[in-house]
Amino acid sequence: MSLRLAFVVVVSTAVILLGSCQVSPTPPPFATATPSRDTPPSFIQSPTCRGEALSAPILEDTFDIKPPPTPTPTPTVTPTPVLGRVERIATGRFATWYRYVHPKYGFAFYFPPDWKIASEDAHSVSLAAQATGYHLNIGFKAAGETEVSIQRTGVPAGDEVVRGRVRFLGQTLPRYVLVYQGEVIAVLYNRALEVRVDDRIFTLSLDCMTLDCGDGIPPEVQAFADRIVASFEWVEP
Structure with a gap:
């Protein structure tokens, strides 16, 4: 029951x-x-x-989800700087010398055959004097290139003394020498400050590029550097 x-x-x-x-x-x-x-x-x-x-619906369909393709980065192209060219001079007052011509900035200068171009980039050229450690350093740029710096950052220890003047592209520049322990260890044209001529700007200095500058820059090297600075001229860019 x-x-x-x-x-x-x-x-x-x-x-x-x-x-x-x-x-x-x-x-x-x-x-x-x-x-x-x-x-x-x-x-x-x-x-x-x-x-x-009583229960959630079950989705039976499936889809393949692929990640988006990784973009290929665009390479940065660095323009090749325009450098000067060197010509041999056969006649005239600079016979047997060389002529440096910069096609972009439209200037040229002359230098002796035993001076060599030690280095060069888009805004500077350095001449080595007679296989010594003394270099004539030249900076240049257009007046509108405000982002480019050609000004030196400092000078060695010593006293600045005015010793003469030199002509440069129609201007007369004061010629300062840096004297340390009685020896000239640098020549600073216009105190190595910027010199503006028309729409271009330059800096010029003769410097000791080695650790041993105790004997100073020989007078004949200084004289050749003065002649190189005075030889600047304009050319068609």
């Missing part, structure tokens, strides 16, 4: 639950269906009770 009553209670409870829930059948899967972007994704429907879903 008790077993029959328990069975009736269980069956009645199941009927009540089924009556209050609506079970949506799961549509049969296609035998050879393949998900594609043209076919909308199918959902497995789940039973709901009183309009509330």
Whole structure:
């Protein structure tokens, strides 16, 4: 008697639950269906009770998501600086000398055959005097090139003394010498400050480029440097 009553209670409870829930059948899967972007994704429907879903729908479709391509950086192109050219002079007052011509900034100067170009870049040229450690350093730029610095950052220890003047592109520059322990260790034309001539700017100095400058710059080297500075002339750029 008790077993029959328990069975009736269980069956009645199941009927009540089924009556209050609506079970949506799961549509049969296609035998050879393949998900594609043209076919909308199918959902497995789940039973709901009183309009509330018992579980979330399951998305069956899948897509391949690829990362965007890595952009190729554009290389930075550094322009090649315009350098001067050297010509041999056969006649005239500078016969046997060389002539340095800068095609961009439109100037030229002359230098003896035993002086050599030690270094050069877009805004400077350095001449080595007779295979010694003394260099005539020349900086140049256009007046509008305000971002370019050709001004030297300092001078060695010593006393600045005015010793003569020198002509340079129509101007007369004071000639300062730097004296240390009685010896001339540098010649600073216009104190090595910028000299503006028309729309171009220059700096000029004769310097000791070695650690041993105790004997000073020989007078003949100073004289040749003065002649080089005085030989500047304009040329067609």
